[in-house]
Amino acid sequence: MSPHVLIVDDDPAIRDSMCEYLEMEGFKTDTLASGEEAIDFLKRTHTDIVVTDIMMLGMNGLELTDIIKKEYDTDVIVMTGYSGEHSYEEAISKGASDFIFKPIRFEELLLRMKRVLKERQLSKERDQILEKLKKLAITDGLTKLYNSRYFYKQLDLEIDRLNRYNHALSLLLIDIDHFKQYNDRFGHLEGDKVLIRMGQIIKSCLRRMDTAHRYGGEEFTVILPETACDEAAFVADRIRLAIESEVFSPSPGKEITITVSVGVTEYQADERISAFVQRADQALYLSKDNGRNRISCLPAR
The missing domain is CATH 3.40.50.2300 (Response regulator)
Incomplete structure (x- = not known):
């Protein structure tokens, strides 16, 4: 032109x-x-x-x-x-x-x-x-979700907003059940397909104001602004059910379903970010200890 x-x-x-x-x-x-x-x-x-x-x-x-x-x-x-x-x-x-x-x-x-x-x-x-470098710096290359570095930055911003406007803030920590066995059985390429689809499903279940992140490996986090713990549990269950209904075909004639365990918690005023994230992690392990494919809520003490 x-x-x-x-x-x-x-x-x-x-x-x-x-x-x-x-x-x-x-x-x-x-x-x-x-x-x-x-x-x-x-x-x-x-x-x-x-x-x-x-x-x-x-x-x-x-x-x-x-x-x-x-x-x-x-x-x-x-x-x-x-x-x-x-x-x-x-x-x-x-x-x-x-x-x-x-x-x-x-x-x-x-x-x-x-x-x-x-x-x-x-x-x-x-x-x-x-702009590409900026995007790469905050985006997970495989799932295209935000990465863990951006997760902490975004969480810090949301906590600052919570302190100014007195809104609720909840966090989900999501882990794919038995993902190592899936990887070992079908290979990393098939495992990557699962991770990519997980990211897409999680994002499809969220509002515009929510943010999803690949936290590391097969773990994902979701920040839910203006959301109390009981509401966050509904979001978590919607994600869990959507993932459970997805069918994967890692090899010809083989159909596999994947499940996730989810930990849910709500931010407590003036607590450290590390304590907030650790509590979500503890809630996640409650889900795993109780049989997986479930959500567990751990309110602030």
């Missing part, structure tokens, strides 16, 4: 000649006579680069640049014939990507535009890489 350029200048001869040259070079080009018209245009039309004169009636080019950089994902090249009145530093401080003097040499303008577009593309690619 051709880059979209908007030329803003109150001199029609400059607008028209610049437009003709840039269109010959493969750019999609529009022209306007004022900064006010340019702002209205940008509200409706995505534009990659605005090339604007500084000296115009009404809104000048530096004022236009300032608004564009605050409100739009658009680069700006500022042009002026008054080299003594406006400096490169002044234009750059307003957010301009480049600065060029009149009379405009079209070849120079083209080189500057190509450089701005290249830097724009590199910036977008860098932002995408950083």
Whole structure:
């Protein structure tokens, strides 16, 4: 797709000649006579680069640049014939990507535009890489749930919110029953399929405000804001039943069902995070000790 350029200048001869040259070079080009018209245009039309004169009636080019950089994902090249009145530093401080003097040499303008577009593309690619790295840092690669590092960060945030608004907060700790035997019998690839599906099922049982995490191995945690222990038990049982009803086929003609044990607890005011998580773990082991495929609630003492 051709880059979209908007030329803003109150001199029609400059607008028209610049437009003709840039269109010959493969750019999609529009022209306007004022900064006010340019702002209205940008509200409706995505534009990659605005090339604007500084000296115009009404809104000048530096004022236009300032608004564009605050409100739009658009680069700006500022042009002026008054080299003594406006400096490169002044234009750059307003957010301009480049600065060029009149009379405009079209070849120079083209080189500057190509450089701005290249830097724009590199910036977008860098932002995408950083976003991927950020996501990888908090996401479990297999299940696509949040990882244990993010679990503790999220739990800390929810406890802070609880302290400010006096809401309930509950925690589920979920463990797949006899998962080691399943792995040993059918192999890690089949075991990974179970973990992936566990993540999907758990997430499907939650509200938008809840967060699910792969805590480690075959263990998962769920943070339930604004949820008391008895309500959390209902959520836990919904997850348990949904998992129990799932059928896996690790080998031809073989159908296996998986069960989970769940520990449920509610946060007690002013307790340490480690005590909160440990109590959920103790509730989980009650479920395992009592025969698995069940939930156990352990209220705060």
